[in-house]
Amino acid sequence: MKRLAAPLLLLALALAGGDARGAELVLSLSKARVTITSNFTGDTIVLFGVIAPGEAATPARPQDVIVTVRGPSESFTTWRKERFLGLWVNADSRSFLAAPSYLAVLANRDPALIAGSEMLRQEQVGLDNNRLLQRIGSDYADVVPQDPFRQAFLRVKQAQGLYFERPAGVEFIAPNVFRATIPLPGTAPIGPYEVVVKTFADGALMSRGALRLEVAKIDFEQTVATTAQDHPWLYGLATALMALGVGFIANLAFRRD
Amino acid sequence: MLGESCYGLSTLPTLPDLPVTIYLPIAELPVNIFTLLALGIAVGFISGMFGVGGGFLMTPLLIFLGVPPAVAVASVSTHMAASSFSGTLTYLRRRMVDVRLGLMLLAGGLTGTLAGVVAFMLLRRHGQLDLVIAVTYIVMLGTIGSLMVAESLRALLREWRGEKTNVKRPGAHPWFLRMPFKMRFRQSRIYVSVIPVVVIGFAIGFLGALMGIGGGFILVPALIYLLRVPTLTSIATSLMLTLVTMTAAILMHAVLNQTVDAVLGLVLMVGGTIGAQFGARAGQAMPAEKLRLLLGLLVLAVGLRVAVDQIVTPADFYAVSIDEAAR
Numbered sequence: 001m002k003r004l005a006a007p008l009l010l011l012a013l014a015l016a017g018g019d020a021r022g023a024e025l026v027l028s029l030s031k032a033r034v035t036i037t038s039n040f041t042g043d044t045i046v047l048f049g050v051i052a053p054g055e056a057a058t059p060a061r062p063q064d065v066i067v068t069v070r071g072p073s074e075s076f077t078t079w080r081k082e083r084f085l086g087l088w089v090n091a092d093s094r095s096f097l098a099a100p101s102y103l104a105v106l107a108n109r110d111p112a113l114i115a116g117s118e119m120l121r122q123e124q125v126g127l128d129n130n131r132l133l134q135r136i137g138s139d140y141a142d143v144v145p146q147d148p149f150r151q152a153f154l155r156v157k158q159a160q161g162l163y164f165e166r167p168a169g170v171e172f173i174a175p176n177v178f179r180a181t182i183p184l185p186g187t188a189p190i191g192p193y194e195v196v197v198k199t200f201a202d203g204a205l206m207s208r209g210a211l212r213l214e215v216a217k218i219d220f221e222q223t224v225a226t227t228a229q230d231h232p233w234l235y236g237l238a239t240a241l242m243a244l245g246v247g248f249i250a251n252l253a254f255r256r257d
Numbered sequence: 258m259l260g261e262s263c264y265g266l267s268t269l270p271t272l273p274d275l276p277v278t279i280y281l282p283i284a285e286l287p288v289n290i291f292t293l294l295a296l297g298i299a300v301g302f303i304s305g306m307f308g309v310g311g312g313f314l315m316t317p318l319l320i321f322l323g324v325p326p327a328v329a330v331a332s333v334s335t336h337m338a339a340s341s342f343s344g345t346l347t348y349l350r351r352r353m354v355d356v357r358l359g360l361m362l363l364a365g366g367l368t369g370t371l372a373g374v375v376a377f378m379l380l381r382r383h384g385q386l387d388l389v390i391a392v393t394y395i396v397m398l399g400t401i402g403s404l405m406v407a408e409s410l411r412a413l414l415r416e417w418r419g420e421k422t423n424v425k426r427p428g429a430h431p432w433f434l435r436m437p438f439k440m441r442f443r444q445s446r447i448y449v450s451v452i453p454v455v456v457i458g459f460a461i462g463f464l465g466a467l468m469g470i471g472g473g474f475i476l477v478p479a480l481i482y483l484l485r486v487p488t489l490t491s492i493a494t495s496l497m498l499t500l501v502t503m504t505a506a507i508l509m510h511a512v513l514n515q516t517v518d519a520v521l522g523l524v525l526m527v528g529g530t531i532g533a534q535f536g537a538r539a540g541q542a543m544p545a546e547k548l549r550l551l552l553g554l555l556v557l558a559v560g561l562r563v564a565v566d567q568i569v570t571p572a573d574f575y576a577v578s579i580d581e582a583a584r
Contacts, residue, residue, distance in 0.1 A: 036280055037280065038279055038280050038520075039278065039279070039280065039287075040280045040287055041278050041280075041287045042287075074579055074580075075579070075580040076577050076578065076579055076580065077577070077578050077580055078575055078576070078577050079575065079576045079577075079578065080574055080575055081571055081574050081575070081576070082574075084388065086568060087388065087391060087392070087567040087568060088566075088567055088568070088569075088570070088571055089388045089391070089567070090576070095580070148575075149575070152573070152574075152575030152577070153575075153577055155573070155575070156573070156575065156576065156577040157577065186278070186280070186286060186287035187285070187286045187287075187323065189285065190285060217282060220282075221280060221282040222282075224282040224283070224519060224520065225282045225283060228283060228511065228515050228517065228519075229515055232511050232512045232515055233508075233511070233512055235511050235515075235517070235519070236507055236508040236510075236511025236512055236517065237508070238519075239335055239507055239511060239517050239519050239522060240335070240338065240504050240507045240508060242335070242519065242522075242523065242526075243335045243336075243338040243339040243342070243504070243507065243522065243526055244338065244339070244342050244504070246339045246343075246523070246526045246527060246530055247338070247339040247340065247341070247342030247343035247346070247526070247530055248342065248343070248346070249530075250339070250343045250527075250530030250531060250533070250534060251342075251343040251346040251347060251530075251534070254531075254534040
């Protein structure tokens with residue numbers, strides 16, 4: 001029921017026309033806070049958006065939407081293996097500083113058809129255009145998309161299901177109302193997420209908007225995590241006692257003599 | 258090896274209607290609870306049977322499930338503490354633990370752990386840690402595994418031919434057991450110098466810290482072949498040593514790294530202690546030679562696995578790891 005309410009509200013907003021003219025782009029998430037409990041296996045967030053009616057898509061002037069979702073930043077190291085005395089060992093590495101831990105790019109059609117490559121790079125649209133700062137020796141820079149370390153990083157992240165591009169991830173349900181489904185896997189990192197929406201027409205950027213999404217542990221999961229952080233001695237002792245307790249109980253339970 | 262990252266969780270079957278998955282609060286990912294329980298029981302069985310901690314089996318399996326390596330290593334120590342405590346109690350009741358020998362080993366072991374941690378830091382600074390760990394694994398497991406398999410096969414062959422097994426002759430000790438500071442270890446029925454005992458303890462502590470393992474699978478053969486401790490006493494004493502080092506490891510990891518996942522540990526230890534009980538019984542019901550042969554084969558298999566991983570051309574030359582320091 002809740003899921004239906006959001007689009008209905010937006011649809012009403014869109015049809016009301018004049019009232020929404022002030023804001024160019026109206027956005028709403030099906031939920032702004034994803035809570036992780038013990039049975040969390042992933043979630044799906046739905047984003048609804050309304051483009052100002054004056055700029056509604058017409059057959060002559062189609063509107064395009066690109067949604068980028070970035071998870072909290074983390075630093076990663078990409079390793080390259082090389083053969084050394086018959087063994088494969090990590091020979092070379094690059095540090096990726098403050099790269100998004102989750103990166104989803106959703107569009108209503110192939111971004112390459114929406115705008116020129118220069119515009120897409122400037123707006124950081126797509127995995128290849130997202131800025132990924134690397135430390136190379138003493139320098140900090142992003143490199144060309146063909147860089148093997150960069151490509152390997154994207155490949156591994158995609159294999160983990162944390163980075164992906166969906167050229168058909170945004171759907172227009174009315175000429176000026178769109179919907180995008182954002183899948184969050186069970187391994188989704190904890191923290192603040194940024195949802196950035198950009199609309200294009202004729203290859204030019206028309207409007208942009210951003211929302212925040214929070215992935216957080218609650219209840220038991222959060223208690224465990226914060227205790228481990230704030231009272232490490234207590235947590236360690238409690239865990240050690242729990243281990244000894246389980247060992248003792250098992251020994252008693254299975255005692256034969 | 259440390260550079261290997263976490264794949265494959267998305268391929269685990271998930272049934273939304275049944276509570277089969279459980280979210281791990283520190284590892285920050287959902288896993289199938291039955292997979293974890295089965296893992297705990299299987300590794301617990303092996304650890305109870307052979308008196309090994311099982312860390313050298315459990316840690317790689319958890320990393321394969323997608324658990325970050327640092328969390329896997331730290332949480333496995335809770336599982337090992339629980340199952341070694343359960344096993345130690347069983348052996349204590351049967352009066353098979355040589356507490357005196359255990360304490361002497363521990364004295365060397367704690368110094369060795371410290372030296373191992375320092376070596377770990379130095380190697381990591383020079384970027385050669387992964388190589389050293391892999392080579393140490395292959396050399397140690399390969400050598401110990403081959404020696405155990407060869408020896409126990411010889412013993413089994415003698416038995417099969419009906420030859421009498423050689424009785425331990427007094428005075429036929431190798432040179433290192435005849436060194437000064439002799440001590441009587443009544444439970445182990447040996448009267449030897451404490452120097453080799455402390456050195457063995459030191460080596461186990463050093464390798465344990467360097468390789469991230471409890472070291473039971475090295476200690477048991479060392480006690481059997483070098484100190485000539487009876488097989489079951491070796492296993493029992495090794496379990497006691499594992500209990501002390503792993504309890505210390507829980508505290509160390511919890512305080513220094515905050516990587517102990519209590520939920521992961523609990524599921525593993527419930528499976529592990531159950532498995533260990535059956536394992537300990539299976540171990541006592543089996544002739545000592547066969548037990549040594551099985552442990553030798555297991556050690557050899559893990560060593561081969563590491564060697565294959567290092568030698569076979571990987572599907573992807575690149576791997577990504579999260580820098581824990583940045584978190």
